[in-house]
Amino acid sequence: MSIQLSDKHKDLIQKIGGMKETIVSRNREMDEALEFPWDICKLFAKEKILGLTVPEKFGGGGSDAFTSCLVIEEIARFSPSAAHILAAHWLGFTPLDLFCNPFQQEKYFPRFTSEIGAFSLTEPAAGSDAGGVITNAERTGNNFILNGTKIYCTGGNEAGVITVFATQLGVKGLSAFIVEKAFPGFSVGKIENQMGMRGTPAAELVLQDCVVPGENLLGKEGQGFTVAMSTLDRTRPKDAALSVGIAQGALDYVLNLSKKGFATNLPPLKSQGIQFILADMAIAVQAARLMVYEAAELIDEGKVSTKQSAMCKCLATDMATKVADQAIEILGAEGVSADHPIEMFIRDSKLLQIVEGTNQIQRLIISRILLS
Amino acid sequence: MEFELTDTQKDIQKAAREFAEKEFDPDLALELDGEGKFPRALFEKACRLGFVGIDYPEEYGGQSLGLFESVLVTEEFCKKDSGIGASISLADMASGIILRYGSEAQKKSLLIPVAQGKAINTVAMLDPFDGANPAPAKAEESPSEYVISGKKTFVVNGSIAQALVVFCEVRPGAAVALIVEGNQAGVRALEKRKMMGLWMMSVNDMVFDRVKVAKDRLLGGVGNDVMTSFLAEQRIKASAQAVGISQGALNQTVKHTKEREQFGRKIIQFQGLQFMFAEMYTQIEAARSLVYRAASSYQEKSSDLERITCAAKVFAADVAVRTTLDAIQMHGGVGLMREYSIERMFRDVKTIQNLIETNLSERAWIGKSFV
Numbered sequence: 001m002s003i004q005l006s007d008k009h010k011d012l013i014q015k016i017g018g019m020k021e022t023i024v025s026r027n028r029e030m031d032e033a034l035e036f037p038w039d040i041c042k043l044f045a046k047e048k049i050l051g052l053t054v055p056e057k058f059g060g061g062g063s064d065a066f067t068s069c070l071v072i073e074e075i076a077r078f079s080p081s082a083a084h085i086l087a088a089h090w091l092g093f094t095p096l097d098l099f100c101n102p103f104q105q106e107k108y109f110p111r112f113t114s115e116i117g118a119f120s121l122t123e124p125a126a127g128s129d130a131g132g133v134i135t136n137a138e139r140t141g142n143n144f145i146l147n148g149t150k151i152y153c154t155g156g157n158e159a160g161v162i163t164v165f166a167t168q169l170g171v172k173g174l175s176a177f178i179v180e181k182a183f184p185g186f187s188v189g190k191i192e193n194q195m196g197m198r199g200t201p202a203a204e205l206v207l208q209d210c211v212v213p214g215e216n217l218l219g220k221e222g223q224g225f226t227v228a229m230s231t232l233d234r235t236r237p238k239d240a241a242l243s244v245g246i247a248q249g250a251l252d253y254v255l256n257l258s259k260k261g262f263a264t265n266l267p268p269l270k271s272q273g274i275q276f277i278l279a280d281m282a283i284a285v286q287a288a289r290l291m292v293y294e295a296a297e298l299i300d301e302g303k304v305s306t307k308q309s310a311m312c313k314c315l316a317t318d319m320a321t322k323v324a325d326q327a328i329e330i331l332g333a334e335g336v337s338a339d340h341p342i343e344m345f346i347r348d349s350k351l352l353q354i355v356e357g358t359n360q361i362q363r364l365i366i367s368r369i370l371l372s
Numbered sequence: 373m374e375f376e377l378t379d380t381q382k383d384i385q386k387a388a389r390e391f392a393e394k395e396f397d398p399d400l401a402l403e404l405d406g407e408g409k410f411p412r413a414l415f416e417k418a419c420r421l422g423f424v425g426i427d428y429p430e431e432y433g434g435q436s437l438g439l440f441e442s443v444l445v446t447e448e449f450c451k452k453d454s455g456i457g458a459s460i461s462l463a464d465m466a467s468g469i470i471l472r473y474g475s476e477a478q479k480k481s482l483l484i485p486v487a488q489g490k491a492i493n494t495v496a497m498l499d500p501f502d503g504a505n506p507a508p509a510k511a512e513e514s515p516s517e518y519v520i521s522g523k524k525t526f527v528v529n530g531s532i533a534q535a536l537v538v539f540c541e542v543r544p545g546a547a548v549a550l551i552v553e554g555n556q557a558g559v560r561a562l563e564k565r566k567m568m569g570l571w572m573m574s575v576n577d578m579v580f581d582r583v584k585v586a587k588d589r590l591l592g593g594v595g596n597d598v599m600t601s602f603l604a605e606q607r608i609k610a611s612a613q614a615v616g617i618s619q620g621a622l623n624q625t626v627k628h629t630k631e632r633e634q635f636g637r638k639i640i641q642f643q644g645l646q647f648m649f650a651e652m653y654t655q656i657e658a659a660r661s662l663v664y665r666a667a668s669s670y671q672e673k674s675s676d677l678e679r680i681t682c683a684a685k686v687f688a689a690d691v692a693v694r695t696t697l698d699a700i701q702m703h704g705g706v707g708l709m710r711e712y713s714i715e716r717m718f719r720d721v722k723t724i725q726n727l728i729e730t731n732l733s734e735r736a737w738i739g740k741s742f743v
């Protein structure tokens with residue numbers, strides 16, 4: 001396969017290029033303040049990027065997986081945090097995209113063009129093991145009453161609409177619910193002081209007798225695990241695309257900086273040892289990129305592959321940390337100073353190796369398929 | 373060759389471990405790191421107990437031991453806390469070359485205050501990255517003195533050091549090491565640089581505005597010997613920090629995975645993670661051996677000193693980067709949260725790997741040495 005870009009894709013890339021300066025100027029602030037950047041969010045909404053994956057009839061861009069990966073990669077090259085806003089938002093939208101009934105679609109899809117969505121599965125006892133979820137949903141009349149605490153929900157503090165996974169008495173497995181921030185009994189708890197992706201901090205969500213209308217059950221009772229896994233099969237390539245962007249961005253940054261001078265104690269970029277390292281970095285980035293767009297194409301052809309999605313996520317996210325790591329070394333002392341963005345890039349990339357299924361879980365998924 | 377430490381060395385190791393375990397409180401460390409404060413009280417205590425200056429002769433306030441013993445102390449300190457450990461290890465960065473090249477007067481005046489916990493010293497070596505204004509610091513020589521003008525970058529503890537050894541060119545190809553006082557006229561520390569890690573230490577660019585240095589403050593002679601010795605020693609120290617931090621990361625990760633339960637068992641039961649521990653352990657042991665060998669080479673002034681110190685630093689720093697990244701990974705989501713200090717170990721180690729001399733420079737050096 002080869003990555004073919006249509007004119008529409010090229011227009012999008014150009015549009016993103018137009019936003020680059022504005023967003024880059026906010027990178028360090030986002031990193032320091034640990035504040036969700038609503039200004040960038042609004043910019044994405046205005047430029048019709050926030051709702052890119054929402055079907056056109058609901059006011060969105062109607063774009064496919066390939067396009068959303070492309071957009072994320074392009075933005076991640078200069079701002080991983082800004083790209084992560086989109087990745088987390090689309091992670092919030094995907095369960096609805098896959099499992100909403102027409103009534104739910106009418107009600108919620110348009111909101112994803114201007115509000116933030118989020119996905120909330122993780123709990124203190126439920127990290128890699130979704131079976132550890134203890135948040136409970138109890139049917140009471142026409143409603144569900146939800147009780148429990150969720151953690152590490154990206155964008156959870158700013159999201160208007162959140163997919164929340166809970167157990168139900170008498171029902172095997174999990175159930176998924178569309179929860180609105182505005183519902184009584186919903187509140188946001190601790191905001192995490194995290195290593196990277198600090199523009200999209202993870203939030204604790206507290207559900208205390210949270211009243212969720214009966215019609216907000218997403219999919220069927222007990223179908224929650226399927227909702228989650230189907231979602232992740234489609235969102236893992238996006239995290240992978242983000243990682244490819246981070247790695248490409250790190251490589252490009254080093255190459256651009258080579259036009260200025262280097263301190264005399266560093267091997268200059270034209271030294272062969274460094275050249276070999278740069279070549280290895282470029283090879284690693286391109287190999288991962290191809291896996292990402294292959295997985296995206298499979299999704300768009302209706303042939304979503306759990307294995308391919310897991311593989312590209314595992315490879316690309318591990319690769320990005322390695323490439324950013326090398327980029328820092330090439331810059332030496334400057335590389336570990338906050339005057340350059342690479343030390344932020346690697347803090348951002350590390351997160352992606354852990355979220356949406358740690359890369360150890362990805363390996364488990366892959367090997368199970370291989371051995372089945 | 374002996375693979376066992378001597379009884380004295382074992383005692384020192386034990387004493388350092390006990391001191392660190394007792395005094396390096398994790399919450400205090402997080403606070404100091406978050407506020408960017410040098411661990412002054414702990415440094416002073418470490419000096420009083422003889423850990424700092426362990427390698428200074430007794431007449432200069434030390435224990436008359438060597439770099440090897442200093443390495444053991446650094447490892448134990450860094451194992452308990454990366455920031456506190458590295459801060460204490462780097463607080464007397466210039467002492468090694470003062471010991472090797474200093475006159476009697478220089479050694480007395482510079483080493484004793486450090487051993488007493490009253491002073492810290494540092495080295496200003498790196499030139500500005502973009503060759504901008506002011507230019508890299510150079511020394512003008514006159515019959516009575518040297519005059520330093522220009523800029524040095526990334527000076528560890530630049531704003532709080534009582535004494536700095538400044539490396540600068542006196543004429544093309546010839547360098548001098550000049551001892552400068554931190555509060556001397558014309559010495560100015562610029563605003564603290566924001567670094568990826570080691571936040572407890574201040575890293576400053578320094579500007580020298582016609583700073584006068586008397587001839588008796590020249591350290592060693594004109595040439596590159598002092599710089600070469602400094603780099604060899606710093607590589608060993610950086611590797612010791614790296615090995616210590618790696619071991620700390622491994623220990624903490626074992627502890628965490630023994631407690632964390634998923635899928636109905638403690639996650640340390642999963643062989644996938646056990647394989648990661650196997651890798652970490654093997655690499656840390658290899659790094660440690662290499663560091664100890666390098667420390668011995670320094671003390672013996674071996675002919676392979678440059679190569680072995682480069683190798684030790686490259687290997688130990690790479691192991692530390694991989695180990696701390698894997699430690700974060702094995703902690704899962706918790707590993708990403710600042711309050712658990714795991715991610716800080718990685719940031720500190722990455723800074724150590726690149727702050728004074730980079731792995732790439734060291735690789736280049738080793739490779740070239742075969743030509």
